[in-house]
Each structure stands twice: as structure tokens, then as C-alpha cells.
Amino acid sequence: MHDISDIPGAPESFTPRQRAVLDRALELLLEGGERALTTAGLARAASCSKESLYKWFGDRDGLLAAMISHQASKVRARIDDGSALDLSRFRAHLVDFATDLLQVLAGDVSLALNRLAIGQASREGSRLGQLLIERGRRGIDRRAGALLDAGRRRGLIVYGDRDAAYHTLYGLIVRDLHVRMLLGEAGARQPEKFAALAEEAVTQFFVLFGVRENKKADPD
Amino acid sequence: MHDISDIPGAPESFTPRQRAVLDRALELLLEGGERALTTAGLARAASCSKESLYKWFGDRDGLLAAMISHQASKVRARIDDGSALDLSRFRAHLVDFATDLLQVLAGDVSLALNRLAIGQASREGSRLGQLLIERGRRGIDRRAGALLDAGRRRGLIVYGDRDAAYHTLYGLIVRDLHVRMLLGEAGARQPEKFAALAEEAVTQFFVLFGVRENKKADPD
DNA sequence: AGAGAACCGTACCGTACGGTACGATCATCT
DNA sequence: AGATGATCGTACCGTACGGTACGGTTCTCT
Numbered sequence: 115m116h117d118i119s120d121i122p123g124a125p126e127s128f129t130p131r132q133r134a135v136l137d138r139a140l141e142l143l144l145e146g147g148e149r150a151l152t153t154a155g156l157a158r159a160a161s162c163s164k165e166s167l168y169k170w171f172g173d174r175d176g177l178l179a180a181m182i183s184h185q186a187s188k189v190r191a192r193i194d195d196g197s198a199l200d201l202s203r204f205r206a207h208l209v210d211f212a213t214d215l216l217q218v219l220a221g222d223v224s225l226a227l228n229r230l231a232i233g234q235a236s237r238e239g240s241r242l243g244q245l246l247i248e249r250g251r252r253g254i255d256r257r258a259g260a261l262l263d264a265g266r267r268r269g270l271i272v273y274g275d276r277d278a279a280y281h282t283l284y285g286l287i288v289r290d291l292h293v294r295m296l297l298g299e300a301g302a303r304q305p306e307k308f309a310a311l312a313e314e315a316v317t318q319f320f321v322l323f324g325v326r327e328n329k330k331a332d333p334d
Numbered sequence: 335m336h337d338i339s340d341i342p343g344a345p346e347s348f349t350p351r352q353r354a355v356l357d358r359a360l361e362l363l364l365e366g367g368e369r370a371l372t373t374a375g376l377a378r379a380a381s382c383s384k385e386s387l388y389k390w391f392g393d394r395d396g397l398l399a400a401m402i403s404h405q406a407s408k409v410r411a412r413i414d415d416g417s418a419l420d421l422s423r424f425r426a427h428l429v430d431f432a433t434d435l436l437q438v439l440a441g442d443v444s445l446a447l448n449r450l451a452i453g454q455a456s457r458e459g460s461r462l463g464q465l466l467i468e469r470g471r472r473g474i475d476r477r478a479g480a481l482l483d484a485g486r487r488r489g490l491i492v493y494g495d496r497d498a499a500y501h502t503l504y505g506l507i508v509r510d511l512h513v514r515m516l517l518g519e520a521g522a523r524q525p526e527k528f529a530a531l532a533e534e535a536v537t538q539f540f541v542l543f544g545v546r547e548n549k550k551a552d553p554d
Numbered sequence: 555a556g557a558g559a560a561c562c563g564t565a566c567c568g569t570a571c572g573g574t575a576c577g578a579t580c581a582t583c584t
Numbered sequence: 585a586g587a588t589g590a591t592c593g594t595a596c597c598g599t600a601c602g603g604t605a606c607g608g609t610t611c612t613c614t
Contacts, residue, residue, distance in 0.1 A: 131591090147456025153572060163592045168573065226456065228513070233453030235518035236367025236446065243517030282538065285509035289501045292513050293448070297463030298455035318502065318542055351561095373602060383562045388603065 128184060132170055135160040136184040139177065143226045148233060153177075175242075178234070182227055182245050189218075191253030193260050204265045205316060211258055212287045212312035218254070219292050220303050228296055258283065271323040279323055286315040348404060352390055355380040356404040359397065363446045368453060373397075395462075398454070402447055402465050409438075411473030413480050424485045425536060431478055432507045432532030438474070439512050440523050448516055478503065491543040499543055506535040 128136065138160040142151045153174065157164045171177040194207045218224055227250075231242040258280050265271045273279035291311075294302035320326075348356065358380040362371045373394060377384045391397040414427050438444055447470070451462040478500050485491045493499035511531075514522035540546075 143456075148453070149457070152570085154570090157593090161592080163594090164573075165575085165593095166591060169591090174572065228517075229452050229456055232449050232516045233368070235516060236363075236449055237369065240518070243519060247514065247517060247519060278534075281509045282506065285505035285507075286502065287505075288510065289505035290508065290512075292510075293516075294467065296452045296455060296513075296516075297448075297467060298460070299463060299467060314498075322538055322541055372600085374600090377563090381562080383564085384603075385563095385605080386561060389560090394602065 127187075128170075128180070131162075132180075133184060135162055135167070135170075136181055139181050140185060140223060140226070143181070143230065144222050147226070148230055175234075175240070178230060178242055179245055182231070182242065183249055185223055185227060186249035186253075189250075189253065191257045193257050199264055199268050199270070201270050204261075204268065204270050205320070207261055208265075208283075208316045208319065209309075209312050211261060212283075212315050213308055215254060215284075215287055216291070216308040216311060217305060219288065220295055220305060220308070224250075225295060232296065255280070269325060271320070272325050273323050282322065283315070283319050286318050287312065347407075348390075348400070351382075352400075353404060355382055355387070355390075356401055359401050360405060360443060360446070363401070363450065364442050367446070368450055395454075395460070398450060398462055399465055402451070402462065403469060405443055405447060406469035406473075409470070409473065411477045413477050419484055419488050419490070421490050424481075424488065424490050425540070427481055428485075428503075428536045428539065429529075429532050431481060432503075432535050433528055435474060435504075435507055436511070436528040436531060437525060439508065440515055440525060440528070444470075445515060452516065475500070489545060491540070492545050493543050502542065503535070503539050506538050507532065 135156070139151060139156050142156060142159055153164050153167055156162075156177075157167060167177065171180050194210070199207075227246060231240075231246045234240040235243045259276060262271065262273070262276055262279055262283075266273065266276075271279075291302050355376070359371060359376050362376060362379055373384050373387055376382075376397075377387060387397065391400050414430070419427075447466060451460075451466045454460040455463045479496060482491065482493070482496055482499055482503075486493065486496075491499075511522050
């Protein structure tokens with residue numbers, strides 16, 4: 115398995131000046147997509163020289179990777195290590211997680227960076243996708259994993275493979291919304307419906323993995 | 335609701351020569367991504383003139399739209415309107431659908447076109463995403479819808495909202511695999527695992543929507 | 555056979571991008 | 585104060601793309 119340290123450009127931290135430039139780069143990306151993010155345009159918008167950009171980030175790909183690392187470093191995925199965990203609290207935590215997940219995926223920055231990485235994925239040797247998964251998703255995955263483990267320890271849910279259970283939960287929550295949002299379908303981006311979607315997904319998740327009346331494996 | 339006829343460039347059918355050119359364009363897209371699909375490159379690869387390309391498709395965006403329409407016209411989504419439908423047959427049909435869905439989404443052409451449309455989605459006024467959904471997904475959606483309706487009529491499953499049930503099935507099948515494949519994660523593209531994934535998804539779907547021992551809504 | 559349309563190959567144009575070079579400016583260190 | 589290094593603004597270069605124009609060729613229709 116790859117670790118974060120495997121990815122070039124990931125470990126170094128950026129100076130405040132560089133972070134400001136990266137923030138401006140994100141704004142340009144949000145405004146006009148990848149085509150709007152040119153070195154000359156960024157230099158002008160961020161009031162820095164192109165020479166500095168190439169000195170700091172190497173080349174354009176390095177800049178894109180730095181943008182992903184920078185954005186990921188801003189999002190702190192808290193771990194709900196709920197101590198006193200009863201069923202209703204556990205369920206509420208799951209619904210919170212589901213709502214947060216949908217809101218994150220629907221966020222402007224997330225969509226822009228995912229579009230960027232996906233657009234680059236066709237080029238051979240582009241590690242932006244890998245980088246995005248490592249730096250962006252790992253935190254969310256860990257939070258969910260810790261949550262599921264806690265629920266299982268309390269006997270509130272039961273599963274054999276934690277990752278499989280998590281992926282099922284993810285599918286129940288996100289469905290095909292992420293891809294539709296990435297494709298720009300307006301109907302898929304309706305944050306006011308996320309709460310209801312989260313509720314339903316968690317309800318279904320409990321039907322599949324919850325411990326209630328019939329906890330034994332169904333024969334036949 | 336938009337219909338296919340709403341989309342400019344969709345209704346016209348292409349001449350054999352144009353179809354051959356579009357096929358060549360798809361090959362170029364598969365080989366090197368969007369950057370490799372230039373008008374000059376396509377003209378050279380397809381042995382046609384750039385002037386003809388602009389005459390046939392208007393501009394580059396028209397060419398991309400034509401590629402999507404052309405590819406969609408090649409994929410014929412059959413409808414499993416199974417007549418004698420018992421539970422095991424219905425389940426087999428669902429597993430077939432799930433396997434087909436995963437294989438389609440993992441296909442080279444599908445991934446390339448989705449990456450193309452997603453990469454263009456940031457630009458304002460790009461209808462490629464809409465076009466891809468209309469022309470590519472509608473067929474699959476209809477096939478699944480007909481299948482679910484048939485199962486419900488036979489009393490094999492029960493649901494209130496067919497679209498909701500379908501989206502749940504979709505989420506159970508695809509999970510986050512589609513986005514991971516779009517991002518280029520090698521681990522997500524393992525067709526040898528699709529059969530098992532399809533089986534598990536359908537099993538879970540029946541737990542949620544199947545009619546067995548307790549078919550009444552769970553109180554509390 | 556002859557006219558007309560469609561099409562091919564090539565050349566051309568303007569633009570815009572990635573990347574580099576250089577002088578000027580500013581901050582810091584001794 | 586003087587030197588050193590980082591950075592800015594600008595200019596520059598080579599390339600490559602989207603789109604257009606044009607002469608020559610092939611096909612079709614009458």
C-alpha cells in the first residue's frame with residue numbers, strides 16, 4: 115500500500131506566501147476551470163512572478179499537486195470517537211457523517227479538484243488522482259472506519275469486513291450523485307435534500323448491518 | 335424535463351464516412367486523452383481534411399458532442415422484459431444487470447467519454463455532461479426501471495418510489511468505484527471481482543426491498 | 555462528356571500557453 | 585553600509601492548437 119510519503123510533493127509544507135498563491139490558484143480554478151488556471155494568469159492574479167511559480171512548484175503539474183495537498187491540509191477530518199455511545203447517538207453520528215460527506219462532495223472546491231484530477235487521469239503518469247484519494251479521502255475513510263468500529267464494539271451493528279460495510283454505507287449515501295455533480299447536472303446538487311438522503315441511507319444501512327430482531331445469518 | 339430532441343446536434347444521424355471518422359476520434363481519445371484529440375491529429379489519423387471536420391461538426395465542441403452521440407448510438411440497452419418471472423430468474427436478471435453496469439462503467443470508452451465530459455463541465459455552457467447522461471444513462475435507467483417494475487408486479491419486491499429504489503440499487507452496485515476508476519485508481523478496475531460485487535449488491539438489495547418473512551413496515 | 559458538389563492535403567494565421575531569462579526592487583544578515 | 589538572496593514585473597521564445605482558405609482530385613448526376 116502507498117503511504118502519503120510515497121507521493122512526491124506531498125511532505126513539504128508551504129510558506130505563507132506560497133499558501134496565499136495556492137489559494138488564489140484555487141479561486142481561479144473555481145471561476146473558470148482548468149483552462150483558466152494558467153501560469154501567467156496565476157502570476158498576475160497572485161501578484162507573483164512566473165519564475166517564482168516554477169521555482170516553488172517545479173512545473174504546472176507540480177502546481178496542481180500542490181493545490182491538492184494544500185486544500186487537503188485545510189480540511190481537518192475530525193474523528194467522532196464518541197465515548198458514551200448508545201444506539202440513538204450512534205445513529206445520529208452516522209447521519210452527521212453522511213450529511214457531511216454529501217456536503218463535502220458537493221462543495222465547489224471538491225468538485226473543481228476532482229474534475230481537475232479526472233481530466234488529467236487520461237494522461238499517463240499523472241498521479242493527481244492518486245494524490246486526491248490519498249489526501250482527500252483517507253481522512254473521511256478513517257473517520258467512518260473509527261465510527262463503524264465503535265458501533266460494532268458497542269454491539270450496535272455487526273459486520274464481517276469493515277471496509278465492505280463502509281463501502282456499502284458510502285454507496286447508500288452517495289449513490290450516483292457524485293458523478294452526476296461532476297458532470298454538472300444541476301439536479302444533483304441540491305443541498306437542501308442532503309439531510310433526507312442521509313437519513314434514508316443510514317436507515318437502510320441499519321437494516322443491512324443493524325443488530326435487531328433477527329441477527330443470525332439467513333439460511334438458504 | 336429535457337428530451338433528447340432538446341439537445342442540439344443529437345437528432346441528426348451521421349454518414350458512414352462521418353461514423354468512421356468519429357470512431358477514429360474515439361480511438362485517439364482512448365490512446366491519449368483529450369489533449370491527444372486535436373483537429374489536425376484527427377484529420378491526419380482519419381485521412382480527412384480539417385475543413386471537412388468543421389463542416390460536419392461545426393467546431394471542436396460539436397465534434398465532442400458528436401462522439402458522445404455516436405458512441406451512445408452503438409450501445410443498445412436491451413430490456414429484459416422477462417415473461418415467466420420467478421424469484422430466482424428475477425434475481426439472476428438483477429445480477430446480470432449489475433454485472434453489465436459495472437462492466438460498462440469500467441469500459442475504456444465509457445471512462446474516456448466521462449472524463450472528457452467531466453473535464454469540460456467546469457466551462458460554462460458545456461452540455462457534454464447533460465448529453466452523456468441523456469444518451470448514455472437513460473438506456474440503462476430504463477432497463478433497470480422496467481426490471482424493477484416487473485419484479486414488483488410479480489410481488490417479488492416492494493417499494494414506494496421506483497426511482498428511489500433504483501438509485502439505492504445503483505449505489506449498492508457501484509459504490510465509489512466509478513469515481514475511483516475515473517480518477518485512474520488501478521485497484522478500482524478489477525473486472526474479475528465484478529461478479530462477486532454484483533452478487534453482494536443484489537443480495538443487499540433484496541434485504542432492503544425483497545418480500546420475505548416481514549414485509550410490513552417496521553414500526554418505531 | 556461536362557458541370558457541380560464533396561472532399562482531401564496542405565499551407566496559413568492569430569493566439570495563447572508553458573517555460574526561461576533578465577534587470578529592478580526589497581528584505582535580511584554581517 | 586554593503587553584500588546576499590529572494591522575489592517581482594516584463595519581455596522573450598518555441599510550440600501547438602483552433603479555425604480558415606485554397607488548389608487539386610474524385611465522385612455523382614444529367
